[in-house]
Amino acid sequence: NGVGPGAMMNNNNSLINRWNGKPYSQRYYEILEKRKSLPVWQQKEEFLQVLKANQVIILVGETGSGKTTQIPQFVLEGVDIETPDRRRKMMIACTQPRRVAAMSVSRRVAEEMDVTIGEEVGYSIRFEDCSSARTVLKYLTDGMLLREAMTDPLLERYKVIVLDEAHERTLATDVLFGLLKEVLKNRPDLKLVVMSATLEAEKFQGYFYGAPLMKVPGRLHPVEIFYTQDPERDYLEAAIRTVVQIHMCEPSGDILVFLTGEEEIEDACRKITKEITNMGDQVGPVKVVPLYSTLPPAMQQKIFEPAPPPSKEGGPPGRKIVVSTNIAETSLTIDGIVYVIDPGFAKQKVYNPRVRVESLLVSPISKASAHQRSGRAGRTQPGKCFRLYTEKSFNNDLQPQTYPEILRSNLANTVLTLKKLGIDDLVHFDFMDPPAPETLMRALEVLNYLGALDDDGNLTEMGEKMSEFPLDPQMSKMLVESPKYNCSNEILSISAMLSGCHQQLSCLGSMPLVGMHHRILIPNCFVRPREAQKAADEAKARFGHIDGDHLTLLNVYHAYKQNNEDPSWCYDNFVNHRALKSADNVRQQLVRIMARFNLKLCSNDFNSRDYYVNIRKAMLAGYFMQVAHLERTGQYLTVKDNQVVHLHPSNCLDHKPEWVIYNEYVLTSRNFIRTVTDVRGEWLIDIAPHYYDLSNFPQCEAKRVLERLYRKREKERENNRK
Numbered sequence: 199n200g201v202g203p204g205a206m207m208n209n210n211n212s213l214i215n216r217w218n219g220k221p222y223s224q225r226y227y228e229i230l231e232k233r234k235s236l237p238v239w240q241q242k243e244e245f246l247q248v249l250k251a252n253q254v255i256i257l258v259g260e261t262g263s264g265k266t267t268q269i270p271q272f273v274l275e276g277v278d279i280e281t282p283d284r285r286r287k288m289m290i291a292c293t294q295p296r297r298v299a300a301m302s303v304s305r306r307v308a309e310e311m312d313v314t315i316g317e318e319v320g321y322s323i324r325f326e327d328c329s330s331a332r333t334v335l336k337y338l339t340d341g342m343l344l345r346e347a348m349t350d351p352l353l354e355r356y357k358v359i360v361l362d363e364a365h366e367r368t369l370a371t372d373v374l375f376g377l378l379k380e381v382l383k384n385r386p387d388l389k390l391v392v393m394s395a396t397l398e399a400e401k402f403q404g405y406f407y408g409a410p411l412m413k414v415p416g417r418l419h420p421v422e423i424f425y426t427q428d429p430e431r432d433y434l435e436a437a438i439r440t441v442v443q444i445h446m447c448e449p450s451g452d453i454l455v456f457l458t459g460e461e462e463i464e465d466a467c468r469k470i471t472k473e474i475t476n477m478g479d480q481v482g483p484v485k486v487v488p489l490y491s492t493l494p495p496a497m498q499q500k501i502f503e504p505a506p507p508p509s510k511e512g513g514p515p516g517r518k519i520v521v522s523t524n525i526a527e528t529s530l531t532i533d534g535i536v537y538v539i540d541p542g543f544a545k546q547k548v549y550n551p552r553v554r555v556e557s558l559l560v561s562p563i564s565k566a567s568a569h570q571r572s573g574r575a576g577r578t579q580p581g582k583c584f585r586l587y588t589e590k591s592f593n594n595d596l597q598p599q600t601y602p603e604i605l606r607s608n609l610a611n612t613v614l615t616l617k618k619l620g621i622d623d624l625v626h627f628d629f630m631d632p633p634a635p636e637t638l639m640r641a642l643e644v645l646n647y648l649g650a651l652d653d654d655g656n657l658t659e660m661g662e663k664m665s666e667f668p669l670d671p672q673m674s675k676m677l678v679e680s681p682k683y684n685c686s687n688e689i690l691s692i693s694a695m696l697s698g699c700h701q702q703l704s705c706l707g708s709m710p711l712v713g714m715h716h717r718i719l720i721p722n723c724f725v726r727p728r729e730a731q732k733a734a735d736e737a738k739a740r741f742g743h744i745d746g747d748h749l750t751l752l753n754v755y756h757a758y759k760q761n762n763e764d765p766s767w768c769y770d771n772f773v774n775h776r777a778l779k780s781a782d783n784v785r786q787q788l789v790r791i792m793a794r795f796n797l798k799l800c801s802n803d804f805n806s807r808d809y810y811v812n813i814r815k816a817m818l819a820g821y822f823m824q825v826a827h828l829e830r831t832g833q834y835l836t837v838k839d840n841q842v843v844h845l846h847p848s849n850c851l852d853h854k855p856e857w858v859i860y861n862e863y864v865l866t867s868r869n870f871i872r873t874v875t876d877v878r879g880e881w882l883i884d885i886a887p888h889y890y891d892l893s894n895f896p897q898c899e900a901k902r903v904l905e906r907l908y909r910k911r912e913k914e915r916e917n918n919r920k
């Protein structure tokens with residue numbers, strides 16, 4: 199009957215929800231009817247039997263068949279989650295590569311189970327845990343499960359782990375595969391369900407010793423595919439044009455447009471709304487909704503709202519137009535989509551170990567992705583997919599599959615996590631696709647320079663501490679070192695501003711700030727509305743610190759606190775209140791980690807000459823490998839790798855410092871370094887002599903300058919001796 203065993207009647211003859219002891223609401227029954235029509239319900243009994251008989255199962259089903267929302271509920275129904283002593287309940291985990299999916303799906307499932315989100319059903323994403331002691335089903339990012347494994351190596355709080363969206367092959371999911379394979383050997387009572395939207399599943403089957411594969415037949419309607427005759431010069435403009443054409447000419451049905459990121463999506467939403475509004479009554483009303491990872495939860499819900507009705511009876515139909523990143527490719531299913539527009543691009547991570555640059559680049563998607571995207575048009579009725587590239591390009595230029603993220607990433611943070619998990623022999627770790635040896639070597643080298651690993655590759659005490667921070671290793675190192683410079687309070691604020699205000703990145707991988715040596719982050723704590731750009735720039739300049747952008751961020755944070763976190767102060771000063779609030783929340787969590795290690799919270803006297811100097815030195819203690827030197831030619835070169843880079847125009851410096859540390863390396867048509875701060879050459883050789891060891895340094899201008907600095911230091915030492 200779908201209400202599950204343990205459902206009880208009360209004396210009013212209504213059924214009682216076994217999870218919270220309350221009678222089911224009317225809404226519960228309404229949703230239940232809808233749920234029962236999802237394809238996975240056909241195989242509910244079969245699934246439970248296979249689960250009973252096996253430790254690992256692979257489940258493949260089209261997007262929208264009900265895997266993510268229903269399967270964990272089936273598991274709850276079919277598996278006894280009480281501990282053997284019957285004193286506690288264990289949990290079911292369901293991992294998601296994307297934080298938005300974890301939040302959105304858990305909310306939906308809480309509703310389906312008629313419980314409050316955060317109680318019996320919860321979610322956990324980096325810097326936000328919405329679960330409680332009562333939680334029996336937890337949706338969490340794959341990166342968070344990996345973090346949990348650091349303190350609970352056998353994942354003992356879980357009875358069943360569902361690895362969802364396995365086809366995405368995110369870095370964290372790939373590491374979890376290898377890890378769980380080991381854990382399963384030591385936990386015969388633990389079960390694993392691997393869920394995927396594509397047939398690559400046979401690869402998973404091989405990896406998990408021939409685990410049974412269950413297929414949920416899709417219920418897809420045919421989708422007609424259209425290509426452009428000639429390549430499009432501007433896919434954004436082409437996408438907008440196509441939306442307008444569909445709205446004018448095609449029968450009713452909602453539209454889904456795939457774009458690459460927040461800015462582009464907001465821009466497109468504005469333009470679409472404007473163009474269609476300008477067309478007046480001859481076309482129906484539209485509801486244009488954006489979807490990307492940093493969208494606030496209330497806005498995320500909008501994608502599930504119905505299309506607006508026609509403005510007058512018998513008038514042209516209203517439409518919902520969703521403009522989304524890859525999130526809508528397989529992670530979230532939006533019902534009612536009939537038209538898909540696929541420009542063929544996504545932001546993807548790329549890593550070049552030779553120059554240690556990891557970046558997000560807008561690049562062509564794979565054929566598999568294109569196929570998934572078009573599938574979104576045929577969920578409820580026959581649909582149409584408009585590919586904004588030529589058929590020839592589809593056949594010749596697109597790769598069959600997207601490379602697993604592990605082959606495209608800087609692995610410093612992953613290696614640190616693995617070391618913390620007690621996996622010392624990385625070469626023999628059972629990766630489904632082993633990363634390039636050079637990438638692993640690079641990661642080991644970086645961690646060794648940071649002092650997280652000793653020369654034999656063993657985790658040091660420093661490494662232990664660093665691994666506890668859900669941050670990239672450079673930032674963790676800076677935090678651990680900051681009390682030595684008597685400025686941990688300020689470094690905490692800067693770290694929080696860098697992480698809390700920059701969560702765009704997580705739309706690509708949810709691994710907690712995956713080991714980024716260089717990465718793209720867009721500081722979005724500053725608001726720059728189109729209609730008030732000048733005022734916004736002036737406001738930003740008021741926070742500006744001439745020695746660097748990190749210190750500017752610190753000024754913003756201080757001003758925010760001094761103004762009692764007032765949203766209207768934020769508005770007046772063109773500061774994003776949500777970003778600041780998020781930074782403040784991140785800061786509190788980092789403070790707790792600092793406390794755990796007795797790292798003291800301290801500040802220099804604000805009026806002391808050393809106040810900013812010490813902050814800059816502490817930053818260098820973490821970021822000494824992200825330094826660029828100003829050459830006599832007026833160009834910056836990154837230290838050791840000698841890449842030509844430019845200061846990003848957003849910087850607040852009033853001069854071109856000889857040495858800068860930078861937070862991000864942005865690859866576009868030019869290479870930019872963004873969020874930069876002035877540092878002194880002397881500090882480099884004082885703080886990181888092991889890295890600035892000139893016997894191991896390429897010939898370049900920076901080397902000659904450093905040689906002089908070393909000689910100067912030598913002379914000073916001699917003079918002191920005299």
Ligand code: ADP
Nearest residue numbers: 260261262263264265266267268306502531533
């Ligand atoms: P799968 O994981 O197989 O892709 P899901 O379990 O995510 O499928 O989705 C099953 C159904 O639940 C879809 O029809 C989807 O539209 C619906 N659904 C999911 N989340 C929500 C929500 N927040 N509001 C309304 N419907 C939802």
Ligand code: MG
Nearest residue numbers: 265266528529
């Ligand atoms: Mg799903």
